[in-house]
Amino acid sequence: MRRYFASALLAAASAVPTTVHAQTQAGDWLIRARAILVSPTETSGEVSGFPGSGVGVTDSVMPEVDFTYMATNHIGAELILATTKHKATGRGSLATIDTVASTWVLPPTLTLQYHLNPAGKVRPYLGGGVNYTIFYSEDASDQLESALGRTRIRMSDSVGYALQAGLDVDIGPRTFLNLDVKYLDIDTTARLTTGAGTNRVRVSIDPIVVGVGIGMRF
Structure with missing residues (x-):
C-alpha cells in the first residue's frame, strides 16, 4: 500500500505543470521582434554655399528583427536588421525649408554581448560592436527644389561603433519580453547636386535606438 501511495504521489506531482524559465546557455x-524608436542626436556642419545653415534629422519608428547566438552561457553575438526612413530639416539660414530631403537608412549592426545572469528569470546584458550604415532612395523635397532648382542628393555610407544595453524577462518556458537601448555612431556627407554646382554638408546622426519587443529561445 505504501509503495502504491508513493507511486501515486509521484505520478500526481509529475502531472502538475512547473514554471520553467528560459535560461540561456551555450x-x-x-530571436527577437521589436518595435524601435530611432532618435538622432545629430550635429551638422554648414551646407557649403549657405553660410549659417545646418540640417536636422527626424525620429523614426519601425519594426526590427534581431538574432543572437550564444557562444557560451554568458557570451552572445547579435545581428540587428532594420531599415528606417528619416527626413532632413533645414536649420539656421535654411530654417524656412521644413524638409530638405528624405532618405531610407539601413544600418546592419553586429554586437558582442555579455549576459550577466543567464540562468535567471531577469537577464540583463551589455554589448558593443560595429554598424555599417547604408543610405538609399535619397530624395530632394519640393521645397528644396523650389529654392535651388532640380536637385540630386547622394549620402555616403558610414562605418561606426555601437553600444548596447538590454534586458530579457521571462513570460514562458521559451518566450520573453525584451527592452533594448543602443547608441550608433553614424556619420555621412550629403551631396546636393544642382545645375549651379554641388553643395555638401557633413552630418553626424548618432541615433539612440530604443526597442521593446518579444523573443523566443531555440
Missing part, C-alpha cells in the same frame, strides 16, 4: 539561438 548553443542557444535567441
